[in-house]
Amino acid sequence: MIAKFIREYRSFYFAYLVLSGSFILLFLLYKLPTEFLQNALLLSLTLLVLLTAGLFWKFRNRMRALEDYVHEEALPLLNKPVDLAYLNLIEAEKEVTREQLLVYKSREEDLQAMVKMWSHQMKVPLAALSLMSQTDNLHQADVDQQLLRLDNYMANLLNYLKLSNQASDFRFEMVQVREVVVDLVKKYRQQFLQREISVAIDGDWQLKTDRKWLSFALSQVLDNALKYNKTGGSVTIALDKGITISDTGLGILPEDIPRLFDEGFTGYNGREHQKATGFGLYLTKRVLHQLELDIDVDSQVEVGTNVRIFKSD
Known part of the structure; x- marks a missing residue:
C-alpha cells in the first residue's frame, strides 16, 4: 500500500524536494542565519508529515473502495473526477458485457430450441425407414425420398450453425x-x-x-x-x-x-x-x-x- 501511495504522489514529493533545495540554496546565497533555515525546514516538514498522513488515509480508503466498489457504501469515497471517470468507464464496460451475455444467452436458447425442433423433424423420416425395414417394404424410391429429407434437415442444421457462428466459407467464382x-x-x-x-x-x-x-x-x-x-x-x-x-x-x-x-x-x-x-x-x-x-x-x-x-x- 505504501509503495502504491508513493507512486501515486511521487510528483508531489519531488516538487517538495525541489522547493526545499531552492529554499536552502537561497539561505546559503544570502547568508541568512541557520536558525531561521532550521525552523523553516522543521515547519515545512511537520506540515508535510501531517499532509502525508491525511493523504495516505484518503488514499487507503479510495484504494479499498476501488477494490470493493460494488458495495454501495463505498461509492461516496470515490468522488474525485478521475475516480468518477474510471467508474463511468467500468459501468460502460459492464453494460456492454451484460448486453453481450444477453445476446449469447438468447442465441444459446434459440440454438437449443432449433436443435430440439430439428431432432423432432428428423425422427419422421427415421421412423418411416424403420417401419419399412420392419415390414420388409423397402422400395428404393421411398427409401431415397426419406434419405433426401434427412440430408436436407442435416444440411439446414449445419448451415444454420455455420451462419450463426459466422464460420461460413464463401468462395466466389x-x-x-x-x-x-x-x-x-x-x-x-x-x-x-x-x-x-x-x-x-x-x-x-x-x-x-x-x-x-x-x-x-x-x-x-x-x-x-x-x-x-x-x-x-x-x-x-x-x-x-x-x-x-x-x-x-x-x-x-x-x-x-x-x-x-x-x-x-x-x-x-x-x-x-x-x-x-x-x-x-x-x-x-x-x-x-x-x-x-x-x-x-x-x-x-x-x-x-x-x-x-x-x-x-
Whole structure:
C-alpha cells in the first residue's frame, strides 16, 4: 500500500524536494542565519508529515473502495473526477458485457430450441425407414425420398450453425447457374417422378457467386416448390439475369408473405400440412444476403407461387 501511495504522489514529493533545495540554496546565497533555515525546514516538514498522513488515509480508503466498489457504501469515497471517470468507464464496460451475455444467452436458447425442433423433424423420416425395414417394404424410391429429407434437415442444421457462428466459407467464382439448377433437379428427380410433377428449365445466367451456398439457397426454394405443389403439377425455372422458380402449388396467404423469411415462421401452409420447420427460407434469405442477392415472392392461393432471385442493387 505504501509503495502504491508513493507512486501515486511521487510528483508531489519531488516538487517538495525541489522547493526545499531552492529554499536552502537561497539561505546559503544570502547568508541568512541557520536558525531561521532550521525552523523553516522543521515547519515545512511537520506540515508535510501531517499532509502525508491525511493523504495516505484518503488514499487507503479510495484504494479499498476501488477494490470493493460494488458495495454501495463505498461509492461516496470515490468522488474525485478521475475516480468518477474510471467508474463511468467500468459501468460502460459492464453494460456492454451484460448486453453481450444477453445476446449469447438468447442465441444459446434459440440454438437449443432449433436443435430440439430439428431432432423432432428428423425422427419422421427415421421412423418411416424403420417401419419399412420392419415390414420388409423397402422400395428404393421411398427409401431415397426419406434419405433426401434427412440430408436436407442435416444440411439446414449445419448451415444454420455455420451462419450463426459466422464460420461460413464463401468462395466466389464465375458460375453457370443453369448447371447448379440441373444438379438440383437431378437430386430431387425421385420426388418429381413420384408426384408426377413436370419441370422445365429455360435460359441461363452467369454469375460470380459461391456455388455451394447458392445451391443450398436454391434447394430450399425448390424443396418448397415440391412440398406444396399439387400432384401432376409443374415447376418452371427461368434464368435471365436472375432466377425465377414458379410452381402450381397451394400458394401463400397474402398476410403470410411479409413474414416468410422470419426465423421460425411457418405460415398457414406449414402448420396445416406439418411440413415446415420455419428455418428454410430464413436461411435462404441470410445466405442470399451474403451472396449479394435478393429474393422476392409473389403468390396466389390455389394458383401457385413465383420466387425470384436477383442481383441486389
